[in-house]
Amino acid sequence: MQLSWSNHSSIPWRRFMAIVVGAVVVVTPLGCAYRGVGMVASAAAYTSPKPASLLFSSDTLTMPGPASKAVTYNRELAPIGAAMTVAVTPSSEGVTRAEFAVSGLLPNRGYAVHAHTKACGATADAAGPHFQNRIDPAATPQAPSSNPEYANPSNEIWLDVRTDATGAGTSRTTVPFVLTDRAPGSIVVHEAMQTATDPGQAGKAGARLACLTLAGR
Numbered sequence: 001m002q003l004s005w006s007n008h009s010s011i012p013w014r015r016f017m018a019i020v021v022g023a024v025v026v027v028t029p030l031g032c033a034y035r036g037v038g039m040v041a042s043a044a045a046y047t048s049p050k051p052a053s054l055l056f057s058s059d060t061l062t063m064p065g066p067a068s069k070a071v072t073y074n075r076e077l078a079p080i081g082a083a084m085t086v087a088v089t090p091s092s093e094g095v096t097r098a099e100f101a102v103s104g105l106l107p108n109r110g111y112a113v114h115a116h117t118k119a120c121g122a123t124a125d126a127a128g129p130h131f132q133n134r135i136d137p138a139a140t141p142q143a144p145s146s147n148p149e150y151a152n153p154s155n156e157i158w159l160d161v162r163t164d165a166t167g168a169g170t171s172r173t174t175v176p177f178v179l180t181d182r183a184p185g186s187i188v189v190h191e192a193m194q195t196a197t198d199p200g201q202a203g204k205a206g207a208r209l210a211c212l213t214l215a216g217r
């Protein structure tokens, strides 16, 4: 598992945006070994939403509403109009890659970010707890998993990001599991600058600031 930050306008950022644009507008024939094209080919599978296929979403934050896919619950820390994009992609090696990009957030600030189980809703609670590959048997709706054996960035999808001077940032992670019969429903941005990892605190990241529903969920 790797978790990395990028807080500047780098080549990986441009490559990610190229993949995002390509995934939206292009369907390219299969059979090319180039990784970017492999993600584009996966986008074709997304049109029939199977849990193992690519999950993708991109939108700008609005106030919560019946049709809103990307919402803010805190307009100071996650302003209306901020953009969020996420792509979750299975790989042939039995791992899953996730990439996240934001713009329009506060500059030079960390934000804890995770995949949650349900779609975004009118209230921040709607997204449910963190998506876990192996579900913590001790977790309840009132007391979500805080056991580092389960609440960790190898069993959950953490995409903590740090913004640059313009409020933009990207993050990526690779987790050692594939999405089978379950898949996350949203990406939630939290108030804490990074996700806690200590026993009893693991996975905690403060108030929920914004949420992006994953397409097809």
Ligand SMILES: [Cu+2]
Pocket (backbone or CB within 6 Å): 113, 114, 115, 116, 130, 188, 190, 205
């Ligand atoms: Cu979270």
